[in-house]
Amino acid sequence: MYRILKKRVLNPTVTWMDVEAPLIARKARAGQFIILRVNETGERIPLTIADYDPEKGSVTIIFQKVGATTLMLDKLEEGDYILDFVGPLGRATEIEGVKKVAIVGGGVGCAIAYPEAKAFHNAGANVDMIAGFRSKDLVILEDEMAAASDRLFLMTDDGSYGSKGFVTEKLKELLDGGEKYDMVFAIGPVPMMRAVSKLTEQYGVKTVVSMNPIMIDGTGMCGGCRLTVGGQTKFACVDGPEFDGHKIDWDEAMKRLSQYRQEEHNCRLMRIGS
Secondary structure: OEEEEEEEEEEOOEEEEEEEOHHHHHHOOOOOEEEEEOOOOOOOEEEEEEEEEOOOOEEEEEEEOOOHHHHHHHOOOOOOEEOEEEEEEOOOOOOOOOOEEEEEEEHHHHHHHHHHHHHHHHOOOEEEEEEEEOOHHHOOOHHHHHHOOOEEEEEEOOOOOOEEOOHHHHHHHHHHOOOOOOEEEEEOOHHHHHHHHHHHHHHOOOEEEEOOOOOOOOOOOOOOOEEEEOOEEEEHHHHOOEEEOOOEOHHHHHHHHOOOHHHHHHHHHHHHHO
């Protein structure tokens, strides 16, 4: 059992939780994830480790309320317990040798972009962070992202906060302006990561993306999270979740991500009806 130490509402659909998990906090690194189960009848879901504190023994998760499990998780309060909380899983981000990096986050993906920016910043790299949201009321982690980067560029689709436009527009502006990055790191919706990768490929800039395909066991046994990277089959849970954005078969990744869309829609209708 894992006790919830802190709960914080970031916006109407996104929640922050600090969970007491000292063994995981001791070994966690940026880029890794956990798999949790709220109760004995619940499904297993993966969530990226948004932060960790080895001294306090806490692990931070940030999640969007989009499915049955995240809605159930959101009903828990400080002092309540999560049944299973397993990790750290996946390969940690390769930080060494990077002197200048652009971190690009989209929407709730900024919850994953933030620990990446923090890790590079703490390692002494110069960090430019571009964070994109649909509108001002959906902006999350602004203070945290600002503290973890040398420059933070906030973008909104409707121009209600920061600059109007997509993250790719700001990234292109920076690249055209002569910025030289050792790496661009993109995290967010698959179409956004694909667009960033297609853009940086034109400039010959190394680009890493954090993939979030369907995942069940987190050990590579189920095969649900498979991707094609550089013509080879990879599993996001053990080979990733981070991959070279220029080598991913994006058409396949997008198709696999949407293959259960009808079933998910039917489940939502059932919950509404009940």
